[in-house]
Amino acid sequence: MAKWPHRRKSCLEWGGLLDEDGYGRVKVNNTDTRSLRAMFQMWHQVELKPEDVLLHECDNPKCFNPHHLRKGTQAENVADMDAKGRRKSLVATHCPYGHEYTAVNTVYYSDGKKRCRQCIEDRRKLSKKATNIT
Numbered sequence: 001m002a003k004w005p006h007r008r009k010s011c012l013e014w015g016g017l018l019d020e021d022g023y024g025r026v027k028v029n030n031t032d033t034r035s036l037r038a039m040f041q042m043w044h045q046v047e048l049k050p051e052d053v054l055l056h057e058c059d060n061p062k063c064f065n066p067h068h069l070r071k072g073t074q075a076e077n078v079a080d081m082d083a084k085g086r087r088k089s090l091v092a093t094h095c096p097y098g099h100e101y102t103a104v105n106t107v108y109y110s111d112g113k114k115r116c117r118q119c120i121e122d123r124r125k126l127s128k129k130a131t132n133i134t
């Protein structure tokens, strides 16, 4: 395993595949998981339960610096989002970008969440552009 920069203050941004929320994804034991969960478990040598959520102290979803993460509960996460005014409605009719979740525009993921197809497409184009530039 790569050596982690010790007590690095700045964010470590995931350079790989991102999901719709901007979180990095990585395969661990053939299970697609959020990279930050994997990093957190490796770094702190803990097993996260499905109900455990990771809270970003830096509020950067791309960041997987274990020092910027702490284990919390979903309630805390919601409270955190409330405090930051980011709470999303549980039964969303539109994606965060205002695209309607129609039958055609809705993609259901294995985690039960729905994603906006329009946004997936947009993101794909964006990441393509980004790779071309670099």
Ligand SMILES: [Zn+2]
Pocket: 010, 011, 012, 058, 059, 060, 063, 064, 065, 068
């Ligand atoms: Zn960070």
Ligand SMILES: [Zn+2]
Pocket: 095, 096, 097, 098, 099, 116, 117, 118, 119
């Ligand atoms: Zn959308």
